[in-house]
Amino acid sequence: MAKEVTPRSDNYSQWYNDLALKADLAEQSAVRGCMVIKPYGYAIWEKMQGTLDAAFKRTGVQNAYFPLFIPKSFFSREAEHVAGFAKECAVVTHHRLMNNPDGKGVVVDPEAKLEEELIVRPTSETIIWSTYKNWITSWRDLPILCNQWCNVVRWEMRTRLFLRTAEFLWQEGHTAHATAEEAEAKANEMVQVYADFARNVMALPVIVGHKSPGERFAGALDTLTIEAMMQDGKALQAGTSHFLGQNFAKSFDVQFTNKEGRQEYVWATSWGVSTRLMGALIMAHGDDNGLVLPPRLAPIQVVMVPIYKTDEQRNAVLDKMYEIKQALEALGHSVKVDDRDTLRPGFKFAEWELKGVPVRLAMGARDLEAGTVEVARRDTLTKETMPLAGIAEHISALLEDIQQSIYAKALAFRDANVEKCDSWEEFQQKIQTGKFLLCHWDGTIETEQAIKEATKATIRCIPMDSYVCEEEGRDIFSGKPSKRRVVFAISY
């Protein structure tokens, strides 16, 4: 494991992939571009789900479920929307198989062709809005605040574990409102929910901001985003929230009678985060020893490794450990005693480090005699020997400290790699070295695209809460006047 891979080396993607596999999070499936999420990886995802779901519910959102299949015709209603997804859709054309007439295997029964093809959802706006049409007639029916946890399929050309897979898990919220103001407020509220989650639970510093027109969601009037910096300096879009205006309401003819008795189209939002967050977690905090989990997201917060020579010692150590476990559980922590007796302690240390467990306790005959325990923290890889008295409270505080430290470290890294840039020459060079560059932009999609073609860098966002810089200046590329700086970066 002493492999020479620093987070910013050329081998970053190799490091990432190895880590995802070795930490037992996921593996490539036999199906092209798809991924198997293994129990340990899924446990982390479940933690994310649970925390987000509770936050959604606090904002009045309810869960629902809509079909996986969407009739093709639904897609043709919103022109911009279909243009954004048409190239990556899986299409169901038949509904039956038959034995191959030549006796080998099975073939698609040509008789079973569907009259109208079904699209496997790449996102659910269309099916949800065709459903909302039936739910909404009066202003009294609004707002509708639904979320669904589901899978979606996007037939991407190139895939990477968690970051871009052909099928992925996510949540998509879809709301309908009587006024534009209310919908915009909702889109804002939800991006804030994401930002809070990223910062406080994932220990991931994110920049909240608006997407530029060129990066906006297909069919949206405004897209809000949380953008995170990975350890190679590239940007990762970790979540988005869209103000859809009346586009979908008009396409699917969803009108309501307002208080004045007039017909009006409803206003919409949609917002989502996906298993891509797992990728963000790996790339933001992982090191050469493996995953580093923030305590609030760790399925196991504390692991205990007994050290012994004889059965007698083993029993004595384990007894003590179960005692500590109970005390920690009483404080609300999740604890695992690694009592596997076929593996040596050193192996277990390495394994739990790989899996990112925040705190490890080791205890052997020496400790038993002295009334101590060895406490190791994953984020700094430091160890110290502590007295057993008051250990549970100490660990509890330590977990909180680790949570804060991981965030602080990621924040310091990001701040060190965000710079203002006013020279196009400098921009072209610096952007390739893994920086977020704060630059003036003239606001046109033409300039945005020209920069993208020249450097692959995109406008990650027009920041709202950090790195906000409202000042007069000249566009980095075109030289035209600009009123503010935006964030440019190479992204995943």
Add this chain to the structure above:
RNA sequence: CGGGGUGUGGCGCAGUUGGCUAGCGCAUCUGGUUUGGGACCAGAGGGUCGAAAGUUCGAGUCUUUUCACCCCGACCA
């Protein structure tokens, strides 16, 4: 779809200009010794070399065809 690469036990690889019984590391199984940072020793099991056809006394190795996967692009809210 363009450029490059790889297919050999579960995983990772070696296999010279064709040559005899296809090898190594990891993993697995058995026995023993170990256990405070990924244990050691001894033994065992497991592959017909991506697939098909061809050349040859003889093919993992040469030829042709084909399939699959990976990387770089194109693509990607």
